[in-house]
Amino acid sequence: MRHWTPEERxxxxxxxxxxxxxxKAGVKTPEGKAxxxxxxxxxxxxxxxxxxxxxxxxxxxxMLKQLAx
Numbered sequence: 001m002r003h004w005t006p007e008e009r010x011x012x013x014x015x016x017x018x019x020x021x022x023x024k025a026g027v028k029t030p031e032g033k034a035x036x037x038x039x040x041x042x043x044x045x046x047x048x049x050x051x052x053x054x055x056x057x058x059x060x061x062x063m064l065k066q067l068a069x
């Protein structure tokens with residue numbers, strides 16, 4: 001494994017701070033946001049089990065509202 005000299009490490013830190021990748025992350029445009037919104041659907045976030053769980057939660061909330069009246 002290569003070991004960095006203190007000068008190399010300092011230079012790399014300067015480059016990374018100038019680049020600041022942590023600031024530029026994320027979707028900015030409405031088109032990009034619309035696409036990223038579908039990621040959960042595309043990757044199984046809305047699987048049958050999840051949809052059934054959401055229906056159960058909605059039913060429980062409805063029942064709790066009726067009890068609170």
